[in-house]
Amino acid sequence: MKRLLPLLAVFAPAPAFAHAFLKSAEPSVGAVVATPPAQLLLTYTEGLEVPFCTVTVAGPDGAQVQTAKPQPVPGHENELAVPMHITAPGKYVVTWHALSQDTHKTQGSFSFTVSP
Ligand SMILES: [Cu+2]
Incomplete structure (x- = not known):
């Protein structure tokens, strides 16, 4: 069995798209919304290390409106929730x-x- 391990390593699939790119957002990219959203939800193509992710939201006057660091979304390791005011x-x-x-x-x- 020991001799099988190197073979398995050779045939393991390469991580082709192993980067976290933005897949969708709510409000969505470029959206025009009538009601100010209380949170921003970002969905990525990969699981995230949430404590090491940062998100800022700057308003028309340049002031930032996020009220906390990105929060994990339970059960969705590829999502970030950002509370906003x-x-x-x-x-x-x-x-x-x-x-x-x-x-x-x-x-x-x-x-x-x-x-x-
Ligand atoms: Cu990667």
Whole structure:
């Protein structure tokens, strides 16, 4: 049996897409929403090391409206929940840095708009 182990290693599938890219968001990328959302939900393509992920949400005046660090979503290791306190309409810019469970870092940015 010992001689089988190296063979299994050779034939193990390569981690082709083992980086955490943003798969979807709520509010979604580019969305125009009528009601200020109380939280941002980000869904990634890989499981995350949540304590090492950061998300900022900057409002039309440049002030950040996230009220806490990204929170884990129980049962969904590829999601981040970010509580927000939005009081004004306008464009909100989300900037995220993620660390996936395979220790690779990714980052990105998008915006959504709260209509008046
Ligand atoms: Cu990776």
